[in-house]
Amino acid sequence: MTVRMPEADSAVLAKRDRIVAGLRAIVAGEGVIATEREMKPFESDGLTAYRQLPMVVVLPETTEQVSQVLAYCHGEGVKVVPRGAGTSLSGGALPLADGVLLGMAKFNRIRDIDFANRVVVVEPGVTNLAVSNAVAHAGFYYAPDPSSQIACTIGGNVAENSGGVHCLKYGMTTNNVLGCELVLMNGEVLRLGGKHLDAAGYDLLGLITGSEGLLGVVTEVTVRILQKAECARAVLVGFPTSEDAGTCVSRIIGAGIIPAGMEMMDRMAIHVVEEFVHAGYPLDVEALLIVEIDGPRAEVDHLIGRVEQIAKQCRSMTCRVSNSEDERLLFWSGRKAAFGAVGRISPDYFCMDGTIPRARLPQVLAAMKTMAEKYQLRVANVFHAGDGNLHPLILYDANIPGELDRAEQFGADVLKLCVKVGGVLTGEHGVGVEKRDLMGEMFSELDLAAQQRVKCAFDEKGLLNPGKVFPTLHSCAELGRIHISGGKLPFPDIPRF
């Protein structure tokens, strides 16, 4: 383990048996898991380099149980780590040795499908794809489509403000959620929003989306659904340089076109996936761009033509337009298999996640080439070109001494560079534990204190998912103090009137 987690509370560990019994009184039978062997599946999430057995696993089935479990833990001073499907790539569901791992997977019911209002009310353990599948018969779907959508849960999507390829046009989770039921760490159950379209007061729903399981446990979500576009077509374009690909992206946007998705892959990524999937990707290009346009047929055909024109003006070496649904899916098959394909050529990899202003891509790619040499590791790049969200895949072999460390340092250098060029540490995977210690690259002490005061409003004891997102924990009492220094009359040389 190369990341420090909060000190385990020996007093809590000493009363483990009593706590397990207390939890069994709330969630009966197999809803409480306390043997090491049975807790093993929960010791890690998608960031598999980090593992930690929790003190006990609890799998509630009702909001009432969640409320009682949290209230109990609050009273006993026991930390809680919530978990959806455990697909987090930033260690968001990494357990604590002295904490309860609260698995929400049993909350798997779709409660209400309301086409008149174009919303679906779901329990947080429902998978992202299951929502779309439930409304597909009426031609609807749920837009945010993270790559893990077959497995990841809506509750997890809310915690991470998940994105996906199509969030360029359709927004991220936060733009597609209208309401939720939330249980606070002290057991209080609150409702935020609903089927209506804006907040009654403070936008607390917006605040908890992307809060990585630190502010409350979500027990119900109301999401927006959209009618599927009449048609979708894609263009697959190969460029001699990433600069040319980047210019093409800028010109498409500059022409007033917002594609449904725009994805870029570098040479390494192209080769890796082509060997695996045989999608017909060109092997002699430095950058590959997939541009998808969806909408009414008349609009799609018109805009695809314009995109093709623009691509040709940007020195494209190859340019193919999909003429059937099968062909469109073929274009995407390589990109969608990228992470899996990388697994063929390397035992391990870190999937990084930073966002940069799009125009800086060539600069960042060049810098990563230098880092790859410095750290003696390979890197393949997949890039959400439409919104600047970069996924460098840093390949390593954990069995070779030192490679894991070098890979982590490489990753940290990439993220610091993202911030340096005007971007951010994480575009969609969250801070979790992975990027926690880099928060100071983006935020000052005052910035972090303001965020921690928000935390204090929701969880004063700091028992919900400590050790994630924020590198230093201050007590709420400390944060609550105000230092007033009086101050002179502000800007006295300006006349007041």
Added chain:
Amino acid sequence: MTDRLKPRDAKEVEDAVRWALGHDKALELAGQGSKRAIGRPSQTDLTLDLSGLSGVTLYEPAELVLSARAGTPLAEIEALLATNNQELAFEPMDYGPLFGLEAGKGTIGGAIAANLSGPRRIKAGAARDHFLGVTAVTGRAETIKSGGRVVKNVTGYDMCKVLAGSWGTLAAMTDVTVKVLPKAETEATVIVEGLDDARASAAMAAAMGSSCDVSGAAHLPDHVASWFDGLPKPEAATALRLEGVAPSVAHRQQTLAALMKPFGPVALLDEKDSRALWRSVRQVKPFAAESARERPLWRISTAPSKGHEIAALITPAAQMFYDWAGGLIWAAMPFAHEPDAASIRGAVASLGGHATLVRAPASLRASIDVFEPEAAGLRGLSKRVKEGFDPKGVLNPGRMWAGV
């Protein structure tokens, strides 16, 4: 008249708040002051005039991003965006005329602080969905930042979301970054004539559930229809806007008209009339008229299908119209001192949603709830959030709820 402090830059905003904090003063935050009369009447000592913080600081059309000081006039930003065929897609609605002020006023900071979102909210999202980054001075006189200039950003809590729609009660924004989007090449509107509110609700649902990509859905009942611009007749009109490239708009207009025919007679508005209509919807035109300005005005937000049911529970003498496919109701009460609050609060309590008394005499706004009263748990949480940002209540205290 209150004393006024007018900082020239962000540093002076911090100085002003620090001074207020140290001298137990409460500040009313104002950009151009176009929304001063919204909210509970201010119990403040001075006005913090932020209009001096003006100017666009970054605009990259190809990156779809613009940053500006919070006091920059909306009109200036919109004009700049128009030169590159771009816009603020959330189409901020305009409170000005409702208060007898000129249209087209207000600052970008004010638009965000009030989460002003017009008809296109149903497709493009609200102001809060386009708000990417902020620098602000909290009620602790601390300058903080959050977010950035990129859309894909989940680094730390989304402080922009809680600041949007917070009516200046949590922090004084000094710099804001917003997402901008291309303007549509053209637009047109399909009108279904003569529908009652319930039927209109069904028509709008059908339109929104189609793949026609509707970007505005409003129902203008008989009693207010004549106030709107661009309509073919002064009778009930259910209006559905289509935007995009010309061939697409033409094609979709045909498809949507056919879909709407079973509901009632269909009329089509060209680009010019369509723009005029939706501008008058944005400006809440019927209730901006001289004769209407004394009358209490409610803004009710609910599930689109419930809009007409809520309307049925309000006094029949009220005048109203619907936006957001029925999910937003503007309701004007007939008499200055009779807001009919009990019916409206009761209606949203039973059918869902919330109501804000956006316009009423100060004495009324001081004596009844203006923003929707919160259930106990939520009230406690809102208070604690406020205390985190502004423990001494320096910024717009009591603007939204008493004691917060």
